[in-house]
Amino acid sequence: MVAMVEPTGPRPRPLTPARIGLYAFLFISALFFLVPLYVMIVTSLKTMPEIRLGNLLALPSAPSIEAWVKAWSSACTGLTCNGISVGFFNSVKILVPSVIVSIAVGSLTGYALSFWRVPVAGILFGALMTVAFVPYQIFIYPLVRIFASAGISNSLPAIVIIHTIFGLPTMTLLFRNYFASLPIELFKAARVDGAGFFRIFWSVMLPMATPMLIVAVILQVTGIWNDFILGLVFAGRENLPMTVQLNNIVNSTQGERTYNVDMAATLLTALVPLVVYFASGRWFVRGIAAGAVKG
């Protein structure tokens, strides 16, 4: 009798032992990926006495946002105790100009390399592709010295320039590949109409590149927000980004560690990229794939 009942849902498949094994694998994998997030959330909502009971996976008996308030406004990063909000606003200050400048330079470079015959284009593109693999450590000391002699070391302009430099290979590649996929007739028609270099870029190419602009914004917002090493070296003590402040809050505590505050601060730092990720959906994957397929 049961066999006659029509199953619901898309593409029904008989539940063979292999299918059960498949779902078991997917379920256990999902747990592996979700447990740390769950632990972060429940820990941040517990009180310290409850955490000391040692039930890592238990739900908080009386959820409290006290740790979140403390993490945001009064947790200590070394000597000062103004919470991670300082780092949040520093990260925003770094993020906005860095995203705009790096995308502007990258899209313009990609455009110039795709439609215009410039003698050094091949060398430049090859160099950009190669450098994407080179560890930052090889550039860091000379860059620190150059910024120092230019009088902009440890400042907001310095970190914006740095994010533009290190974002250049990916941004250029993204836009060059996109522009190269557009029909050349589009470009020729604009030229016949008498449009110049910047006119074609601004009025013809950039409006067509909206999907790539979205991808670039997603990539740069998450990448720059998550940066640690560049912000640590180049932003200066006044502008330390949220990731650096977070590490200071958690790893340089004197005395007993307040794990609930640590986890609340960690979640707060992860919030921006998580929101970008869940809001952007498949665009996120598309961005990484577009930036990853070298050449």
Added chain:
Amino acid sequence: MLAIRPRLASRLAAWVALSPALAVLVVVYIGCTTWTIWISMTASRMLPSSNFVGLRQYEALFANERWTVSVSNLVIFGTMFMIASLALGFLLAVAIDQRVRAENLLRSIFLYPFSMSFVVTGLVWQWVLNPTFGIERIGKNLGFADFKFDWIVRQDMVIYCLVFAAVWHAAGLVMAIMLAGLRGIDEDIWKAARVDGLPTWRVYVSIVVPMMGASFATASVLMATSVVRLYDLSVAMTNGGPGIASEVPAKFVMDHLFERQNIGLATAAATSMLITVAAVVGPFLYWQSRRRAAAGAH
């Protein structure tokens, strides 16, 4: 003459547009690299000196225990992380590709860690693996009084904790790349295999995997790049400890540049990293340009 002028103006504009990238090429890629390599051959300590000493810094570097530990850590980490994340990512992609329910939800769950920073990843796993309140305590609470899981504080095991956290961070990305590769495979191949009566696993091993070379290459390159850059995770999760058991090369360079004030040794370490990357990535880029040239010839 008049007809040529707009062309000339556009030419000039193209150079103007490329000037930031050209400046980066000359000053950063060429200039800074040369400068770093030069410093590594001088007796520089706190300040750069022009006292040429040949390869003495490199001798000191490879006699330095912290450096050799860092290098061997990176080899262990790199091998295990690449194998584990590629294997797990591929298996997840194959599993998701079996027309399962809630595909979008599962994909979001597998990939979300990748959107977060290594600092966040390191701090979460530091807490979960903490022997006092973490997984070890869960085992004890379940009644196994002797349950031990203290890898993060053990010198011989801590590097595997970094691998664990990094796989958690990156396996979803591998899954996304592999899934795109699987979906790109022609349906006819599956039909033909079914007609021939091949079991599904044989089709995957003998036909599908060999066809997914590009996906494996993309994923491997991405993973390898993040191996060389490994820094934030070590700093946040263990700060190189216990002792020097989870030190990595990038951290060696940063600490010697900014804390230990030994820029000669630091730049020698950075140059060694560059040479290693060039030895690995060089052949790959060469292979890719050959492949592109071959594709263009057809």
